[in-house]
Amino acid sequence: MSRPKIARKSTAVDMTAMCDVAFLLLSFFILTAKPKSSENITVETPSSVSSKVAPEKDVTLVSITKDGKVFLSMDNPEVKEEVANQINANNGASLSPADIAAFKKAEFFGTPISQLKSFLQVPADRLKSDLLPGIPAIDTLHNEMVDWMKAIVAAHASTGAKINILLKGDNLAKYPTFKNVITAFKKSEQFKFQMVTNAEGVPEGTDLWRKYMRGETNTAAEE
Amino acid sequence: MAEMDTSGGGGHKKGPGVKKAKKASTRVDLTPMVDLGFLLITFFIFTTTISQPTAMKLFLPKDTDKPEEQNKAKESGALTLLLGKNNNVYYYEGQLAEQGANFQSSTMKKVRDIIINKKRSTPKDDLVIVIKPSEESTYKDVVDILDEMTINDITRYALVDISDVEGQLVKITDTNGGAK
Numbered sequence: 001m002s003r004p005k006i007a008r009k010s011t012a013v014d015m016t017a018m019c020d021v022a023f024l025l026l027s028f029f030i031l032t033a034k035p036k037s038s039e040n041i042t043v044e045t046p047s048s049v050s051s052k053v054a055p056e057k058d059v060t061l062v063s064i065t066k067d068g069k070v071f072l073s074m075d076n077p078e079v080k081e082e083v084a085n086q087i088n089a090n091n092g093a094s095l096s097p098a099d100i101a102a103f104k105k106a107e108f109f110g111t112p113i114s115q116l117k118s119f120l121q122v123p124a125d126r127l128k129s130d131l132l133p134g135i136p137a138i139d140t141l142h143n144e145m146v147d148w149m150k151a152i153v154a155a156h157a158s159t160g161a162k163i164n165i166l167l168k169g170d171n172l173a174k175y176p177t178f179k180n181v182i183t184a185f186k187k188s189e190q191f192k193f194q195m196v197t198n199a200e201g202v203p204e205g206t207d208l209w210r211k212y213m214r215g216e217t218n219t220a221a222e223e
Numbered sequence: 224m225a226e227m228d229t230s231g232g233g234g235h236k237k238g239p240g241v242k243k244a245k246k247a248s249t250r251v252d253l254t255p256m257v258d259l260g261f262l263l264i265t266f267f268i269f270t271t272t273i274s275q276p277t278a279m280k281l282f283l284p285k286d287t288d289k290p291e292e293q294n295k296a297k298e299s300g301a302l303t304l305l306l307g308k309n310n311n312v313y314y315y316e317g318q319l320a321e322q323g324a325n326f327q328s329s330t331m332k333k334v335r336d337i338i339i340n341k342k343r344s345t346p347k348d349d350l351v352i353v354i355k356p357s358e359e360s361t362y363k364d365v366v367d368i369l370d371e372m373t374i375n376d377i378t379r380y381a382l383v384d385i386s387d388v389e390g391q392l393v394k395i396t397d398t399n400g401g402a403k
Binding site: 015016018019022023025026029030033045046048049050051052053054055064166169170171172173174175176177178179182185186191192193194195196197198199200202203206207208209211 | 252253254256257260261263264267268271276277278279280281282283284285306335339342356357358359360361362363364365366367369370373374375376384
């Protein structure tokens with residue numbers, strides 16, 4: 001008698017399904033990845049050992065470019081509207097309702113308050129940090145950041161939004177500008193803020209490194 | 224690879240001289256495409272998580288004019304770091320002596336050793352580091368030095384405005400070539 005026939009099966013697996021999954025995931029990740037925001041302001045941040053991720057909601061971001069210009073951006077449209085009203089009332093920016101609508105849409109602000117009206121008419125392709133004057137924060141007398149911060153704090157208080165101040169400075173920005181911005185924070189009673197940095201490893205052999213090795217949490221930085 | 228021809232030899236005989244028409248498989252091998260897909264996924268995942276910026280917290284003290292509310296620092300435990308041009312760091316311990324006799328130069332890279340030495344030689348509760356950035360110092364210097372405080376686990380430090388005398392001293396040393 002003949003041996004029973006063993007059906008010869010193909011060893012190849014159908015890859016179509018796997019390919020579908022792979023590309024589905026790929027398109028998902030590409031679509032959910034956030035495009036780099038506010039590229040109009042070029043800032044190269046320094047690095048620090050802090051591993052805390054910067055907050056992303058209700059953020060008031062103050063950027064300092066390398067030539068010492070100060071820019072301001074907010075993400076909450078309600079707060080922005082309130083800020084526009086505050087600036088109108090306290091600093092005489094004389095913004096019309098149409099201007100306030102433009103203010104709400106604007107990604108960032110970077111002019112003296114007196115030029116704010118014309119700034120809101122600037123076409124989007126001219127909104128680059130090197131073409132704009134920035135918010136003046138030259139010395140204690142000419143520090144419009146104080147006015148801005150007051151308006152922002154008042155706006156956050158009235159809308160009930162949480163205030164998260166982020167400071168994003170360029171490596172080459174000079175200290176006096178930084179100091180004036182901090183002074184503005186202090187004057188509006190904002191003593192907590194965060195500085196945006198790039199993550200960096202803790203150098204080996206230092207006290208913080210030993211702390212981490214012992215498994216302690218970083219209390220000094222969290223306080 | 225996706226489809227192996229296993230039907231070899233099983234075709235019908237069409238008689239002598241008739242050539243067997245080769246049946247080409249319409250299936251395409253998708254393995255390299257899957258490889259590529261997953262490679263791209265890995266690439267995107269890595270690049271998106273790495274560019275996530277971190278934030279360093281800083282709490283400012285309230286400015287107070289009343290002397291009784293100000294924090295007193297022991298002279299023996301104080302280390303003052305002055306930030307100058309081009310990542311130069313100058314430092315002195317305690318009070319600045321006349322003619323700047325205890326005024327020493329260093330750089331941002333070597334400052335960690337100075338901080339560590341001071342930390343080791345001072346009782347924990349007395350140690351205070353005073354950071355005084357000059358007009359010429361950059362934002363990076365300030366962040367770096369604040370980062371040094373975290374790295375070396377210094378709990379008491381202060382960011383203070385530079386005085387005129389110190390500012391002059393830093394300026395002169397900077398123009399004379401800075402740290403040796």
